[in-house]
Every structure is written in structure tokens, then in C-alpha cells.
Amino acid sequence: MLDLAEELDRWTEEGREYAVATVVAVGGSAPRGPGAALAVDSAGTVIGSVSGGCVEGAVYDLCLQALETGESVTERFGYSDDDAFAVGLTCGGTIDMLITPVGGQAPARRVLASALSAAVRREPTALARIVRGPAGLLGRALLVRPDGAYEGGVGGGPDLDAAVAAEARALLETGRTGTVELSADGSRCPGGLTVLVESNVPPPRMIVFGAVDFASALARAGRFLGYHVTVCDARPVFATRARFPDADEVVVDWPHRYLRRTGTDARTVLCVLTHDAKFDVPLLKAALRLPVAFVGAMGSRRTHEDRNRRLRAEGVTERELTRLRSPIGLDLGARTPEETALSIAAEIVAVRRGGTGVPLTGSRTPIHRDEAEHGGDRPRPRRDRPGAGRTAPGAARGRADSAAVPRIRHPG
Structure with missing residues (x-):
């Protein structure tokens, strides 16, 4: 969601309620990487993109639903062999997404506001959010600074907060965005929690x-x-x-x-x-x-x-x-x-x-490579002014899955 820092910081300052859908993980030939985001405010204005158009309508609808319920949800979108025209990724990939409401009473609003403000000021910080785990922890956030200091909490106690902060700081040092696996007690062993860490570093x-x-x-x-x-x-x-x-x-x-x-x-x-x-x-x-x-x-x-x-x-x-x-x-x-x-x-x-430079036509090279393999510090396009929002056209109504583990979604 830090991709949209300028616009979302302005929305926060204006007191708007909004929901943010953030790409957590991708598989196959998905068009956007972890950290890409789409946000919708309570008036229906939408900014950002999570798929280049494939599933935007359904994600827009899920954001509105999250604003109504006040609950964070996860969702997986994937390609449907049975119906290639269903809302899904016709490129053949999958996207796991976290949809988080950011209302006045949202537990993570203060931390998210601090993260957005820091991103606008180009201060190096990492935003860590629970994207898989007990429903009560889903979407909880922690903001980590280069010296290891942090604010907020993920709701599992001080040991878990310290473990998440340490993992987020490690990713921040390399300027990477990605997920880490932890146990609920804060140990580094993969367990019941997945944490998305978005690093905000000065542009390269x-x-x-x-x-x-x-x-x-x-x-x-x-x-x-x-x-x-x-x-x-x-x-x-x-x-x-x-x-x-x-x-x-x-x-x-x-x-x-x-x-x-x-x-x-x-x-x-x-x-x-x-x-x-x-x-x-x-x-x-x-x-x-x-x-x-x-x-x-x-x-x-x-x-x-x-x-x-x-x-x-x-x-x-x-x-x-x-x-x-x-x-x-x-x-x-x-x-x-x-x-x-x-x-x-x-x-x-x-x-x-890690591209070859050869034309994609006639070649068998993958279109989208594993971002972690070639570095996750993708530069963000420079924008001197926040982009104007647009209202999405009629979006197909989808169903939100409040379970912590995403499932494949083929609406329609």
C-alpha cells in the first residue's frame, strides 16, 4: 500500500474512511508484485491497481464490503480452466490479497497513518502486517524503523512484536518487500503466521x-x-x-x-x-x-x-x-x-x-520472473502530484472469505 502513499496520506488527513487491497504473494504469470495496492473510499473513489485490470472489479467490491463489515479478509484470485471469462487471472497466475478497512475505529489506522506519512517524507521504514493467522490478528500492523524501534503491534504479545520487528528490519536493510513465516510464539520457525513486510526506502x-x-x-x-x-x-x-x-x-x-x-x-x-x-x-x-x-x-x-x-x-x-x-x-x-x-x-x-532482452514473440522465456531472485527493491514511478481518483464502473459483486488461509477464487 506504500505505492499509494501520497494519495492515502491525503485521504487520512481528510478523515476519509477507506479500504486497501494489497498484493501479498503471486504465483505464475501474475502482472503485479507484492505490495501493489488498490484503495477505495466510502464514496466509491478508487486509486491504484493490483492486477492490471483482470480482477479490479471484484477487488473493488471486496473493499466496499470490508468497509461495511470493518473486518480484514484475505482472498486468492486465480485462472479458471472451466470459464476463461470468469473474473480471474487469464494470464494463468494467482494473486493472494489482503483487504484491510481503514476506518476511524480500525485497530491499525494509527500505525498505517504513520507509515504513509513516513513514506511521503521518504523516511526509511518497514510496514509489517499479519496476512495469515488467527482472524483476530489479520491486518494488525507494526511500523519498524532502521534502528529497530517500532510502533504498533500485531496483537500476539511483546515476544511476537519483537520477532516481527526483527524480521521487518532485516528486509528493510535490503530494501525488499515480501513475506516471512513465524510461529505464533514469535519463534523463527515457520508456523501459523505469515507476515507481509513492505519496505519503504529512498528511490535508487x-x-x-x-x-x-x-x-x-x-x-x-x-x-x-x-x-x-x-x-x-x-x-x-x-x-x-x-x-x-x-x-x-x-x-x-x-x-x-x-x-x-x-x-x-x-x-x-x-x-x-x-x-x-x-x-x-x-x-x-x-x-x-x-x-x-x-x-x-x-x-x-x-x-x-x-x-x-x-x-x-x-x-x-x-x-x-x-x-x-x-x-x-x-x-x-x-x-x-x-x-x-x-x-x-x-x-x-x-x-x-534478469531479462534476456530478446523479443517475447517466439521465445519461451518467462514474462514475469521471481522478484525475490533479482531483488525486490522495485523503484516506484515518480509522481510530482497525487493522481486524481476515479470512480470504478459497475463491479461484479463478489464474496469475501474471512478465513485466514486464502482459497482460489473464480467469481461468476
Whole structure:
């Protein structure tokens, strides 16, 4: 639900009552991952998405029903072989969902309000909620901060709260969203409880070196993908805010000096677009020794070979050189700066998600890969203004299952 933090924080401040459906787990070719959410207020306004359209109508209806009953429920949606036109995932996957009412008397409202407020302020926090267990604990929430402090409770006593907080903190440290299994007494052994942990961390960084036309287009693409974009160049006449309005930061400094003094982590993407040896070699020598997610450099194949020769002369090892994505980008036949930025962005996504870059037509590669395998810190699309809500069209009435363990649902 932290995907909708800006809008839901505003709803909370306005005193609205609403219900949130959050994806807990997916199987097969489901379109959205854990943490994706859809929310409906008491007036019927809906924001967000949990399936790209497949089951939105039924989920909308379940949210309204949760607002009426005041109870959290779980539900599983899956593909129906008998009726491919039933409300379900015709892509063949399954989605487990938690539907939580957030009314004035909801037990978790205060904790959820704190989590939404922290997400809007971009403070690193983890929101943990019970998604499988005794009915009385379903939907109970706990907000965990990086130092291990937490507020709220999951309703099973201090030992269970401490265990949930420890597990949530571990996921927060890696920026991941996912589920953990615990016993009701708080032990780490898988038992009667499943906890969904949503990590809220600052957006990952994309640092673009070289204030060129390609950098302007790539800054737009990076912002669209949810990155915090910095453009860096040693030439002040080129590195200006006017030339890069979509960048979060424009820095005038020698690239290698800036890289050494700025913060990076395992999600950071470094794109070197200068293709000038006096900038590239000292920069890449430093970049290839950092534990970042992606290091790519622009240039012709001749430039690439010359750059590698210079890097070897500077002591860069063959193993370090294997990390360099050069020439940067996928082969799209790109010509314009915008097309080139698209090819670079496509390679970044492919590396991040373990994609092959080959056309899906005629291939047998899976469309959706296991997010945990390739990192769960998906960047959220950047939005400068909260999106306007919309009222859903008539939704097919569904049945909520208040049991703690989801069942396959094929409404209709």
C-alpha cells in the first residue's frame, strides 16, 4: 500500500474512511508484485491497481464490503480452466490479497497513518502486517524503523512484536518487500503466521556522467522509472539546470571525484556517456570497484576497446572489466537521443530483473520472473502530484472469505 502513499496520506488527513487491497504473494504469470495496492473510499473513489485490470472489479467490491463489515479478509484470485471469462487471472497466475478497512475505529489506522506519512517524507521504514493467522490478528500492523524501534503491534504479545520487528528490519536493510513465516510464539520457525513486510526506502540513484543530449533524454527515462537522477559533468557551461530540467541534481565536478564523495549502494546505476578517455578512465576505474547494480559506458566498439586497454593499464582486472556494460544499451537500432535513452533504460531493466532482452514473440522465456531472485527493491514511478481518483464502473459483486488461509477464487 506504500505505492499509494501520497494519495492515502491525503485521504487520512481528510478523515476519509477507506479500504486497501494489497498484493501479498503471486504465483505464475501474475502482472503485479507484492505490495501493489488498490484503495477505495466510502464514496466509491478508487486509486491504484493490483492486477492490471483482470480482477479490479471484484477487488473493488471486496473493499466496499470490508468497509461495511470493518473486518480484514484475505482472498486468492486465480485462472479458471472451466470459464476463461470468469473474473480471474487469464494470464494463468494467482494473486493472494489482503483487504484491510481503514476506518476511524480500525485497530491499525494509527500505525498505517504513520507509515504513509513516513513514506511521503521518504523516511526509511518497514510496514509489517499479519496476512495469515488467527482472524483476530489479520491486518494488525507494526511500523519498524532502521534502528529497530517500532510502533504498533500485531496483537500476539511483546515476544511476537519483537520477532516481527526483527524480521521487518532485516528486509528493510535490503530494501525488499515480501513475506516471512513465524510461529505464533514469535519463534523463527515457520508456523501459523505469515507476515507481509513492505519496505519503504529512498528511490535508487541513477548517476549520469556527461552533460550531453543523450543525458537529457536518459534523465527523463530514469525519472520515469523511479530513480533519483543526478547529472554530473566537469564543464559548467554544459552542466546547467536549464539543460537538464528532469534531473533531481546537476553537479559540476570531475566525475571520478564526485563518485568518490557521493553515496552509492547496491541499487545504484552509473551511466557514463562522455566517451572521453580523460573523464572515462579514472571514473570507470573507481566505478568498477564499487558494489553498485549497473555500470555502463557509451561509445563505439573502437572506443570500447581503447577504453578497456587504458583501464587494464591502470590496473583494472579482467574480472572487474566483466562488470562493464559497453557499448551501453540494447540493440534497438536507436538513432535519436530519446531512442538511445530507451535502449539504455531497457538494458538497465533487463539487468535488474534478469531479462534476456530478446523479443517475447517466439521465445519461451518467462514474462514475469521471481522478484525475490533479482531483488525486490522495485523503484516506484515518480509522481510530482497525487493522481486524481476515479470512480470504478459497475463491479461484479463478489464474496469475501474471512478465513485466514486464502482459497482460489473464480467469481461468476
